Amino acid sequence: MKDKKQPNILVPLDGSIQAHAILPIAGKIAKLSGATLNVVYVGEPPIPPDEVLGKLGFTPEEAAGLVFNQLAGCPCEEAKEIVHLAEELHSLFIALSTHTKKENPRGHLGSVAGEILRTSHIPLIFVQPERGGREWELKNILFPDDGSPATVEAIHPAVEMARQAGAEMLVLYVMNMAESKHEAGSYSSPRYMDQPQHEWPAWASEFLCRMRGVGRVPSEIKTRLFMAKGEPGAEIVRFSKEHPEVDLIVLAWHGILEKEKAATMKEVIRHADCPVLVLRVALPVL
Structure with a gap:
């Protein structure tokens, strides 16, 4: 059954334990x-509707309140069908594991997950299947901010999550993130990074103030700013591992997944221990 009026999160499952990590x-x-969780079975071959719960490993009690669907298209078009269904249902998010085959190594991004990432304009939530079925709470959200208006404007879903959960937003500015960008209106780093005591307090205050204004971050959401220098993807992953209180990483990207592009996003999705929320933004104005 499909309900287009009820806010929903689309969760593709293939019946594997790995997929259940989400x-x-x-x-x-x-x-x-x-x-509502809208669970869609993406296995092959299609099965009778009354067998879907058992195939996905849900008891009737666990399935209470959930909506179940099943893809009927060609297995080679699973990603396309998932994205189409999410668009049809006006899903808030598509939530899925990075891969669902136990023989794949940690850090692997499966073909279906990769294609959904490439084609979906709906926010995506990824999780490494190795985290298993552990309970999850949302208390701290890590938001890497490169200082560009497009990045900050895209964070509304994360801001809304923080508001609903009473979570704190940890803002991470990685210097290299801004050095390679020339988007109009971008906020640059302090001139003397090796002597942060000279400019850091005023710069940090102005940076957060600007982020709150452009991103429409309510005053009740607590924010803290951190700075790192190096390759953005590696620094974001390192920060999240050194701060185990981070429950979710939020990334904004421009929808370009070709080789040599989106290196930061792919690094974080593949190697972060916590879930990653990906928000697509418009290409920058140069």
Whole structure:
């Protein structure tokens, strides 16, 4: 059954244990946002509707309140069908594991997940299947901010999550993130990075003030700013591992997945221990 009026989060499952790793995260976000989990079976071959619960490993009690669908298209077009269904249902998010085959190494991005990432304009939530079915709470959100207006304007779903959960936003500015960008209106780093005491307090205050204004961050959401220098993807992953209180990483990207592009996003999705929320933004004005 499809309900286009009820806010929903689309969760593709293939019946594997690996795919189930997304359920604690999707369930918590659904509860916070007042949304329904719309579970879609993407296995092959199609099975009778009354067998879907068993195939996906749900008991009737666990399935209470959930909506179940099944893809009927060609297996080679699973990603396309998932994105189409999410668009048809006006899903808030598509939530999925990075891969669902146990023989794949940690850090692998499966073909279906990669194609959904490439084609979806709906926000995506990824999780490494190795986290298993552990409970998940949302108390701290890591938002890497490169200082560009497009990045900040894209964070509304994360801001809304923080508001609903009463979570704190940890803002991370990685210097290299801004050095390679020339988007009009971008906010540059302090001149003397090796002597932060000279400019850091005023710069940090202005940076956060600007982020709050452009991103429409309510005053009740607590924010803290951190700075790092190096390759953005590696620094974001390192920061999240050194700060185990980080529950979710939020990334904005421009939808270009070709080789040599989106290196930061791919590094974080593949190697972060916590879930990653990906928000697509418009290409920058140069």
